[in-house]
Each structure stands twice: as C-alpha cells, then as structure tokens.
Amino acid sequence: MFKHIRTYKWVLIIILFIISITIIRLSWIGFLTKLDYPQTPSIKQGVLDLRGWKYSHHQTLSLNGEWEFYPSTFLSSKDQINMKQEDYLIVPDNWKKGFEEDLHYQYGTYRLRILIDNKDVDTF
Template structure:
C-alpha cells in the first residue's frame, strides 16, 4: 500500500490473498519461530478446504496473517473488520489489540461471540426500517436453572411461521438470513439448542437463545461496531420520522 495516499480515501479494502495457518493458533512471536509454511487463502472466502476435517465442515480454527506496508501517516488509521461470526483474537505489530469470544483449539474451551448485535441489527433492518413509524427493539438477559436466557424483542412488521422455519433451516441470500442460519447451527452444535423465533405479522418478533451458566456473560459491542450502512439507514429513518 506504499504510494497510496490514504488521506484521500475514506476506506481501503484489504480483500485478496492472505497467509493462513490451518489448525494452529499462533501469535506474532510463534509465526517468527515456526517452520510451518502458511497456505494462501482468499479473504473474504471459505476456509473449509484448508482444515483437517476437509471440505464437508466449516468448523475449525486457524491463524490469518497479512503484512501491510504503508507510508508514514499524519492521522491514525483504524481497521474495521466486518461481519465476524466466529471468535477471534487480533494482533497488530505483535500486540494484542482486540477480539471477541475465546478462541481455542478444542470445542470445550471455545466461547463464541454472542450475537446480540447481529440479532438487534437484524430486527432493525428487517422489522423496523420498512415501517414508516419505525418501532422499538429491546433485549433482556435472565438466569434460569443453570442457563442464561437472552431475548431480543421488536414490535416491527413480524412474519409468518413458515418464513421463520426457512430462516432457521436454510441459508438466505440476505445478510440477516445467512447470519441467523449460521448462528442457529453454531448454537445447536455447541449447546444442543439453537435459536427460538416467535413472530406474528404486524405484531413483532422475539428471538431467544440460552447458554450454560458456566459461560461468561454476553458481550455487548460498542456503538462504533455497528454496520455503517445500518447506521445510515437509521439516520434516514429518524429524518423520515
């Protein structure tokens, strides 16, 4: 990226070929010392073909690495990572700078990012933005007999139960549909119980899930993690109101 005047561009995509170490969780120091050769993988893209389990499963773990060379900058540069549905830990220049959930090489130690943000965004985008009067979304967290139950509730346009079944059992082309399908699969695999969706047309939707109480409390993302397009849609809805 040297030679590119980043002061003149608002965003610069890092799509392309990244280094990838399948079935390994490596720090910056580990990579400097390892004799393993990384694979080349397309980002964004599917990693299934690189994992030990083969192309039949997308469940696994690994380390992505990208080296970025840039000119000295007058202003700080931020990196925004969109739509990560799995746990992740991020290092920049060898320093841990963020992450969500707990990455692990074994399912018993793995903690996924709880997708409250995804469910709230989905409720706003599909339940409220299409209504002239807008609406409300709220969520609640409660302990129940060894479990934590999370409900995301909106009073939006709702949907019929046959559509609910489709969302949970087959992937949709829309971002929200894919997210719900993948989230349902992941929670079913980890905890034996996936998402529960109750909805009625013109009355609203409630999306619920439970996790064992020995897992950590759900992570709430900061407002600046919200999809920029959704933020624009919300602003337009406020102006319309």
C-alpha cells in the first residue's frame, strides 16, 4: 500500500511539472507574438522591400515568403551576384520540391534581398 502511494505521488508530480512547463511555454509564445508587426510586407521573388517602412527596434519582422533557392549549391555573396535565379521556395516550407532528384543528402542556399532607404543604413 505504501508503495502505491509513493507511485501516485511521483505521477502527480510529473503531471504537475508537465502542466507547468506547458503553461510557461504558451505564455512565452503569446508574449513573442505581441512583438510582431501586425501587418508585414510580403517577400516576393526573393525580395523584401522595406523602403518607406516604419520599424521599431522593439518589434520583430517575420521573414516568411518566397525566397530564392539554389539547390545543391553553396554560394557566397560574391557568387550570388553573377547567378541567374529561376527557383523560388516558400519559407517556411519543405525544400524537397526544390530538388529535381530525391537525393539522400541535400543542401542548398537560400537568398533574400532586403531593400531599405539610404537613411536607414546606419540603424542596422
């Protein structure tokens, strides 16, 4: 009988711990979503146009949208300037549709160009 009480006690402690962690995590997610801008500009064909955008250092900007994707290629900024790009992938999403073959090992480079006003260069 004493062994069953000890088992129930540990089960109760574990359940309360899981509930506490879940509450903390949901509260944190709710807090972080309040930091997002209510309406963000969209990313089209690998370009995010922030010219004329009023931004704050206390809010976050989602980078979801249509990014350029170079499958099976590692690129630096110098390489990207000279390459023509035809493939675009939605981020976040599965990148497997960016590859022609179903390879065991896949890699690639995402690219996003962000356009800003000249006066904003010093603030980043």
